[in-house]
Amino acid sequence: MITFILNNKTIKTPEHSGMTLLDFVRYQQRLTGTKIGCREGDCGACTLLVGTLVNDTIEYQSITSCISPLGNAHGKHIVTVEGTNLKDKLTAAQEAMKANYATQCGFCTPGFVVALTGFALSNSDKNYSNAIDAISGNICRCTGYKAIEKAAHQVVEKLENKTETTLDWLIKNAFIPEYFESIPQRLKDMEVADLNQPKGKYVSGGTDLYVQQADHLADNEVHLIAEKDYLKGITIKNGMCTIGTNATVSDLWNHKELNTLLPNLRAHLKLVSSEQIRNMASLGGNLVNASPIGDMTIFFLALNSTITILNSEEKERTVALKNFYQDYKKFDLKDNELLKSIQFKLPTEHSFFNFEKVCKRTHLDIASVNSAIHISIENDSISEAHVSIGGVAAIPKYLHETSAFLAGKPLTSETILEANEILQKEITPISDVRGTSDYKRLLGRQLFFAHFIALFPKQFTLNDFIQHA
Numbered sequence: 159m160i161t162f163i164l165n166n167k168t169i170k171t172p173e174h175s176g177m178t179l180l181d182f183v184r185y186q187q188r189l190t191g192t193k194i195g196c197r198e199g200d201c202g203a204c205t206l207l208v209g210t211l212v213n214d215t216i217e218y219q220s221i222t223s224c225i226s227p228l229g230n231a232h233g234k235h236i237v238t239v240e241g242t243n244l245k246d247k248l249t250a251a252q253e254a255m256k257a258n259y260a261t262q263c264g265f266c267t268p269g270f271v272v273a274l275t276g277f278a279l280s281n282s283d284k285n286y287s288n289a290i291d292a293i294s295g296n297i298c299r300c301t302g303y304k305a306i307e308k309a310a311h312q313v314v315e316k317l318e319n320k321t322e323t324t325l326d327w328l329i330k331n332a333f334i335p336e337y338f339e340s341i342p343q344r345l346k347d348m349e350v351a352d353l354n355q356p357k358g359k360y361v362s363g364g365t366d367l368y369v370q371q372a373d374h375l376a377d378n379e380v381h382l383i384a385e386k387d388y389l390k391g392i393t394i395k396n397g398m399c400t401i402g403t404n405a406t407v408s409d410l411w412n413h414k415e416l417n418t419l420l421p422n423l424r425a426h427l428k429l430v431s432s433e434q435i436r437n438m439a440s441l442g443g444n445l446v447n448a449s450p451i452g453d454m455t456i457f458f459l460a461l462n463s464t465i466t467i468l469n470s471e472e473k474e475r476t477v478a479l480k481n482f483y484q485d486y487k488k489f490d491l492k493d494n495e496l497l498k499s500i501q502f503k504l505p506t507e508h509s510f511f512n513f514e515k516v517c518k519r520t521h522l523d524i525a526s527v528n529s530a531i532h533i534s535i536e537n538d539s540i541s542e543a544h545v546s547i548g549g550v551a552a553i554p555k556y557l558h559e560t561s562a563f564l565a566g567k568p569l570t571s572e573t574i575l576e577a578n579e580i581l582q583k584e585i586t587p588i589s590d591v592r593g594t595s596d597y598k599r600l601l602g603r604q605l606f607f608a609h610f611i612a613l614f615p616k617q618f619t620l621n622d623f624i625q626h627a
């Protein structure tokens with residue numbers, strides 16, 4: 159039985175784990191405040207909050223319920239817009255939307271209200287930029303975003319720029335109803351038996367699978383792995399980082415030490431989908447989806463990562479990520495195997511990492527071309543380099559020859575221009591909806607130059623490259 163708390167009500171349901179949480183909430187529970195827009199994770203109309211018990215406290219995150227399996231709600235607190243309502247007045251998020259005329263037809267409004275309530279409940283600093291991030295996965299077709307941004311601003315003001323909010327404070331200040339205070343204890347007391355379903359397609363966050371196969375997964379066996387402890391965790395030790403494949407993009411975002419070691423991490427991760435998707439999207443799912451433009455795949459290729467693969471007999475093997483991909487969506491993984499973890503050497507004071515992405519719009523879009531680099535410098539020379547690029551080949555591509563060429567060369571514009579010649583021979587872009595092959599070649603070149611301009615701004619400007627390219 160799938161067991162969880164939905165708003166203020168405990169649910170025990172024999173429904174199929176693979177049906178979407180959205181369908182359960184709307185059609186089984188008749189909570190129709192949660193809307194259906196795109197059913198692809200793109201519009202945010204179906205946004206819900208998921209509360210997870212972590213060491214006696216509860217952490218809330220927003221998700222798009224249209225691409226989330228019901229089984230992933232097991233043991234959690236799920237909050238719909240109805241569950242945020244107060245008895246006799248509007249909540250702070252609802253009031254902000256109303257006061258700023260941030261709603262017209264109202265179809266998107268529950269999604270915005272839930273996302274803004276999630277922002278108030280979250281651990282993030284309560285500033286305007288984070289409030290806008292919280293609604294980065296919500297689309298409105300008729301009001302215009304200025305009014306919604308003003309509503310977000312009002313929510314931030316009401317939160318008094320706090321770094322942390324307690325449930326108690328949020329209840330007293332009309333952000334959430336009183337019953338929230340009882341949830342941590344109720345989750346602790348809840349019997350959450352293992353769903354025990356070791357068959358079917360592996361599903362972690364579901365953000366790739368459910369866009370393509372939601373109907374199929376609703377009727378067929380699914381093997382939910384998002385809550386498997388042996389696939390979780392981020393460990394930093396002896397200059398190495400090991401990340402369980404169930405870690406989500408948001409887990410990286412929230413990891414303090416990793417953000418110190420990779421100082422631009424959040425700026426890079428901000429380019430990956432929206433907050434709702436980042437809260438669900440696992441690294442394992444990104445790697446196994448094998449999309450030639452998978453952002454996290456490109457990221458970890460440049461970190462020269464290795465991956466640990468676990469089989470059904472609990473035997474492990476390790477593969478360099480750069481050797482994992484064989485052809486379009488073909489990779490070195492057998493049916494009885496799953497990815498367990500990703501390991502990579504952390505940047506040092508002599509090594510530098512950068513990630514670049516170009517897409518048709520800045521946020522919530524997949525890349526036309528993306529690229530990453532990890533480069534080590536000793537005495538003005540490049541001692542080691544790893545460069546990856548997406549969208550220009552059938553696989554997410556580690557640039558073996560370009561990386562090898564850079565090693566041992568002086569860090570000069572001549573070296574970089576020569577390396578670009580090799581890069582251009584290594585890539586084989588095709589024309590498609592994301593751009594012509596010529597355009598992608600140009601992007602490949604520009605992103606390669608951009609790495610050096612971003613990492614060594616005192617040494618290089620665009621003019622150093624463009625005049626000679």
Ligand SMILES: Cc1cc2nc3c(=O)[nH]c(=O)nc-3n(C[C@H](O)[C@H](O)[C@H](O)COP(=O)(O)OP(=O)(O)OC[C@H]3O[C@@H](n4cnc5c(N)ncnc54)[C@H](O)[C@@H]3O)c2cc1C
Nearest residue numbers: 199362363364365366367431439440442443444453496497
């Ligand atoms: C609206 C939207 C925007 C998006 N934007 C971006 C973006 O900007 N950049 C980007 O890179 N991606 C983007 N994605 C794609 C997706 O979110 C990511 O690829 C995500 O990391 C997939 O993780 P998941 O846990 O949701 O995968 P799932 O859908 O659960 O699984 C994907 C595949 O991986 C397999 N799998 C999962 N975990 C394992 C494991 N540990 N071992 C073996 N197999 C496994 C599954 O069987 C499945 O084949 C977007 C998706 C949506 C819906």
Ligand code: FES
Nearest residue numbers: 195196197202224
């Ligand atoms: S319905 Fe559009 S994100 Fe779910």
Ligand code: FES
Nearest residue numbers: 262263264298299
């Ligand atoms: S108010 Fe109509 S879609 Fe936003």
